[in-house]
Structure formats: structure tokens, C-alpha cells
Amino acid sequence: MRNVYVLGTGMIKFGRYPDKTVPQLGGEAALLALKDAGISIKDVEMLASGNLQQSNGMIGERILQQIGQTGIPVINVANACATGSTAFREAYMSVAAGMCDIAMAIGVEQMGKAGLLGGMGGGDPAYVTEGKVGSGTMPAVFGQAGIEHMRKYGTKMEHFAKISVKSHKHATKNPFSQYRNEVSLEDVMNARMIAYPNTLYMCCPTGDGAAAAILVSEDKLKQLAGGRKRPKVAASVLTSDPWTDRDLTLPDVSTLTRRASKLAYEKAGIGPKDIALTELHDCFATAELVHYENLGLCGDGEAGKFIDEGGGKHPSLGGKAPVNVSGGLLSKGHPLGATGVANICEVVWHLTQDDRAKERLVPNAKAGQAHVIGLGSACTINILTI
Amino acid sequence: MAEQAQATDTGPRPIVPWLKLAPKPHLEGIKCACGAMYLDPKRIACSKCGETDKFKPLTLSDKGKVWVFSVVHQSYPGIKTPYVTAIVDLPEGISVRANLTDVDPAQAQKEPNKIFNLPVELVTGVAAKDREGHDVVAFSYRPSKN
Numbered sequence: 001m002r003n004v005y006v007l008g009t010g011m012i013k014f015g016r017y018p019d020k021t022v023p024q025l026g027g028e029a030a031l032l033a034l035k036d037a038g039i040s041i042k043d044v045e046m047l048a049s050g051n052l053q054q055s056n057g058m059i060g061e062r063i064l065q066q067i068g069q070t071g072i073p074v075i076n077v078a079n080a081c082a083t084g085s086t087a088f089r090e091a092y093m094s095v096a097a098g099m100c101d102i103a104m105a106i107g108v109e110q111m112g113k114a115g116l117l118g119g120m121g122g123g124d125p126a127y128v129t130e131g132k133v134g135s136g137t138m139p140a141v142f143g144q145a146g147i148e149h150m151r152k153y154g155t156k157m158e159h160f161a162k163i164s165v166k167s168h169k170h171a172t173k174n175p176f177s178q179y180r181n182e183v184s185l186e187d188v189m190n191a192r193m194i195a196y197p198n199t200l201y202m203c204c205p206t207g208d209g210a211a212a213a214i215l216v217s218e219d220k221l222k223q224l225a226g227g228r229k230r231p232k233v234a235a236s237v238l239t240s241d242p243w244t245d246r247d248l249t250l251p252d253v254s255t256l257t258r259r260a261s262k263l264a265y266e267k268a269g270i271g272p273k274d275i276a277l278t279e280l281h282d283c284f285a286t287a288e289l290v291h292y293e294n295l296g297l298c299g300d301g302e303a304g305k306f307i308d309e310g311g312g313k314h315p316s317l318g319g320k321a322p323v324n325v326s327g328g329l330l331s332k333g334h335p336l337g338a339t340g341v342a343n344i345c346e347v348v349w350h351l352t353q354d355d356r357a358k359e360r361l362v363p364n365a366k367a368g369q370a371h372v373i374g375l376g377s378a379c380t381i382n383i384l385t386i
Numbered sequence: 387m388a389e390q391a392q393a394t395d396t397g398p399r400p401i402v403p404w405l406k407l408a409p410k411p412h413l414e415g416i417k418c419a420c421g422a423m424y425l426d427p428k429r430i431a432c433s434k435c436g437e438t439d440k441f442k443p444l445t446l447s448d449k450g451k452v453w454v455f456s457v458v459h460q461s462y463p464g465i466k467t468p469y470v471t472a473i474v475d476l477p478e479g480i481s482v483r484a485n486l487t488d489v490d491p492a493q494a495q496k497e498p499n500k501i502f503n504l505p506v507e508l509v510t511g512v513a514a515k516d517r518e519g520h521d522v523v524a525f526s527y528r529p530s531k532n
Contacts, residue, residue: 116460116461116462119462120462124516124517125514126401126513126514126515126516126517126522127401127402127514127516127522129401129402129524130461130462130465131458131461131462131465131466131467131469131485132401132485132513132514132524132526133401133402133483133484133485133524133525133526134471134472134473134483134484134485135456135458135461135469135471135483136483137458137461139456139458139460140456140458140471143456144454144455144456144471144473147454147455147456147498148453148454150498151453151454151498151502192459192460193457193459193468193495194459194460195456195457195458195459195460196456196457196459196494196495197456197495243422243433243434245479245481246453246473246481248424248425248433249425249473249481249482249483250453250454250473250481250483
């Protein structure tokens with residue numbers, strides 16, 4: 001396999017764009033990435049396009065119908081919340097395998113005010129189990145993942161709430177974030193309860209967004225980078241949920257993350273101590289807490305202590321092992337298919353000291369990771385180094 | 387034939403296939419020779435070991451203990467909130483998702499430790515009427531009475 005580098009990135013501010021179409025949103029991010037890379041759509045040899053909720057709609061081809069119909073191979077990817085990051089991995093593999101030298105990954109989603117996700121099926125509504133035989137909504141599922149941690153380790157609701165305070169604080173420095181308001185611990189604790197222990201501010205919003213990345217081989221990097229240092233994709237890992245006792249009853253988001261994390265660190269040849277920043281899948285505050293341990297940022301059962309000691313906070317706030325300096329899904333937003341590529345953009349921007357992250361740069365960042373969970377379940381981890 | 391039999395059957399129907407209504411309401415799963423247990427009886431293979439023909443029916447206990455729970459405050463139109471959703475571990479070694487009734491949601495949030503390991507028992511009740519007019523029976527768990 002060949003080395004692969006991220007030559008350019010593009011992202012639109014996450015928010016709500018009811019007057020635009022999904023191909024337009026994706027096309028905008030693609031054009032930004034092409035401009036950043038200093039190339040044209042005519043140079044791109046393959047496109048992996050990630051979109052979840054219109055995954056039967058040939059979004060990748062329709063993006064090219066907006067920005068340049070060059071006849072290249074296009075694959076449309078759907079993998080729940082890991083849709084964008086899986087598209088990134090498809091583009092990575094194309095270049096790594098030598099199938100092409102310049103590939104583009106796009107993640108895009110238009111959710112509007114979608115509200116709750118999960119739990120409802122089709123057919124006769126009398127047989128819908130939601131609310132009658134427990135809950136399969138995302139807030140309830142991820143609430144219970146946090147409760148499991150409370151049960152095992154005595155973690156308190158305040159620990160989860162502190163994560164939301166941190167993410168909102170981080171988001172104030174990110175102009176690409178859907179929400180940029182600070183919240184206090186009291187605000188979070190007293191906000192409307194959605195599914196215990198997650199209150200409103202501990203749940204990510206729904207919204208629209210798009211992000212794109214251009215991946216290139218080493219030869220192309222030398223030709224096109226013009227002396228700019230570009231990050232290497234040191235590991236691009238995808239796992240699905242292995243069999244565990246309760247997985248089919250309560251989705252187990254930890255086992256597949258731990259497996260992906262181990263594989264990613266091994267492939268990259270580094271460990272959690274070498275990671276300058278982590279963008280992880282905080283669809284709910286409870287999820288972020290369990291992933292501190294799953295990604296080895298702290299020991300098992302130590303996530304509460306990690307938070308109390310400033311773990312996950314930006315260094316400028318006196319923190320260590322910064323997590324979600326972009327504001328995370330909680331504040332930056334979570335347009336499903338866009339998330340996995342946007343997380344990679346964030347990591348790239350810190351490694352390259354990009355102006356788009358100038359107010360929140362993690363100093364001396366040489367390695368960063370982007371983690372995504374798609375419930376059902378898929379996990380991706382991309383480690384980038386420079 | 388099966389369709390005709392169904393059309394003339396006016397009796398209640400279970401909301402999920404693993405709830406059996408006769409001779410008295412209970413849950414029934416399947417167990418693979420490898421030890422893995424499932425609620426869905428229509429599986430084509432075991433996702434733990436991959437075997438396709440090693441399943442046997444498994445009658446499940448009416449009693450179990452709460453593993454974890456959440457209190458759902460926001461749901462879809464027509465679903466009354468707040469309610470407690472729980473994962474209940476049964477002595478056979480399988481977990482079941484269900485509502486937890488006869489537990490005060492506010493109290494559960496205040497003292498979650500009292501819900502962990504809570505002994506519970508199966509209860510059933512009519513939850514809806516389907517398009518063909520059949521009563522649809524759901525199950526939940528409540529704190530054990532004995």
C-alpha cells in the first residue's frame with residue numbers, strides 16, 4: 001500500500017440551509033477543497049460521496065453535475081453516522097492501492113429540524129414498540145451507555161454535563177460551528193431532560209452541512225504541494241460491531257471502538273500520548289465520556305477523574321489531551337454524512353496551522369485522530385500525522 | 387391456509403414475536419449450541435459462531451434484574467412521557483429491552499443506584515388495537531412483588 005496525504009480540505013459552516021439542495025451543499029464543500037488543494041475538478045480521478053438520508057439519490061454524481069461532469073468513477077457511501085468517514089476511507093484506499101493518484105471524499109447531509117432519530121419502524125403502527133417495549137431512540141440508547149458507566153464506576157451526571165460545558169466553550173472559537181454559545185454547568189444540569197442523564201445541551205443538534213477532502217499519492221504531493229507540508233493518513237480503520245452479549249439489545253458502542261483504536265494506533269505506530277488532538281463522536285455527552293476510555297486517553301473507569309482534572313479541554317483553558325476543540329458534535333453540529341469528513345478537516349487544520357482554525361489551534365500538533373461511530377454499528381478512526 | 391386462519395382469528399396478538407401469550411404470557415427466545423441466545427426466533431444463523439442449524443427454543447424466566455435504564459422525556463407524538471426504559475438481564479443469560487413500570491421516573495433519576503440490580507417481573511397488557519381489530523399485547527417489567 002502507498003502513502004496517502006491530504007492535500008486540501010473544505011467545509012461549509014454547519015447550520016440550516018433550507019433553500020439549498022444536498023448536491024449544492026456537497027458541491028460547495030468540494031469547490032472549497034479543490035481551491036485549498038490548488039487543483040481543478042478535472043484533476044480528480046475518483047469521488048467517494050457520503051450521504052445518509054438520501055443515499056438512494058446518486059448524490060455523488062449529482063454533485064459532479066453541479067461542479068464538473070468528468071466521467072470519473074463515483075461511489076455513494078452510506079454507513080450511518082460513519083458515512084463521511086467511510087467515504088474518506090474509500091478515497092484513501094483508492095490512492096493507497098494505486099488505483100488513482102488524486103481522489104476526493106465528500107460528506108454531506110441536509111437534516112433540517114429532524115428531531116429525534118431511531119426507534120420507529122414501518123407497518124401497522126399498533127406494532128411499533130417505541131415507548132411500549134422500551135426505547136430505541138438515540139437519546140435513550142446513548143443515555144444508557146452513560147448509565148452503564150455510572151453503574152460500573154460511580155460516574156455522576158455532573159461529569160457528563162461538564163463535557164457539554166467544555167464543548168460549548170470550544171465552539172465559541174469555531175466560525176464553522178452551528179452553535180457558538182457558552183453554557184454554564186448550571187445551564188446544562190437544569191436544561192430540559194431529553195433522556196436521562198442527557199439534557200438538551202448534552203444532545204447534538206440536527207442540521208445541514210458538508211465537508212470535503214482531497215487525497216493524493218506521494219508523487220502527486222511532491223508535484224502539487226508547492227512546498228506546503230501536508231498530513232499523511234497514518235491509519236484509516238473501519239470496524240463493525242463484534243458479537244457481544246447485549247449488543248443486539250443495547251448497541252455496544254465501546255467494543256468496536258476499542259478494536260478500531262487498537263488497530264489504528266498499531267498501524268500508525270503511535271499511542272494515545274502522541275495524539276495532540278482528538279475529534280471524537282460526541283453525539284451525546286455520555287458517548288464522549290465512554291470514548292475517553294475506549295480511545296485510551298485515560299484508563300478504564302478513570303473518565304470521571306480525567307474530566308475533573310481538565311482532560312479534554314483545550315490547552316489554552318488549562319486542559320490536557322484536548323478533545324473536540326471544534327466544539328464537537330454537541331455544538332458544531334452533526335449533519336450525519338458530513339460529520340466524518342468535517343472531523344478530518346479539523347484535525348488537518350491543526351496539523352497544518354490552517355487559518356480556518358487560527359483561534360483554536362492546538363500548539364505543536366504533530367498527530368491527531370478523528371473517531372466516528374455509526375450506530376448499527378460502524379466505527380472509523382483516522383489518524384493523521386505531519 | 388395460514389392467511390385464512392389468521393383472518394378468522396380474532397384473539398389478541400403479541401407486539402413482538404418473542405412474546406408468547408399462551409398458555410400464559412411469557413418470553414421465548416432461541417439458543418445456539420455455542421451458548422449465544424437471541425430473542426428473534428426467525429434468525430438464519432448465529433452471529434456469534436456462524437452455525438445455521440444449532441438453534442433450540444428457550445423459554446425465558448418471568449423474573450430478572452435491571453442492568454441499566456434511562457428516563458425518556460422526549461418521544462414521538464402519541465407516546466406518553468416520561469417513562470422508564472430498561473435493559474433487564476434474565477437468569478438464562480440474555481438481556482431484554484422493555485419499559486419499567488411502577489417506578490417513579492423522578493425518583494429513578496435521583497437515585498439511579500436503587501434501580502441497578504432491581505429484581506423485576508414480567509407483566510403484560512393491551513397496548514393498542516391493530517388495523518384488523520386485534521388487541522395488541524405488549525410486555526413490560528415491574529419491581530418484583532415477591
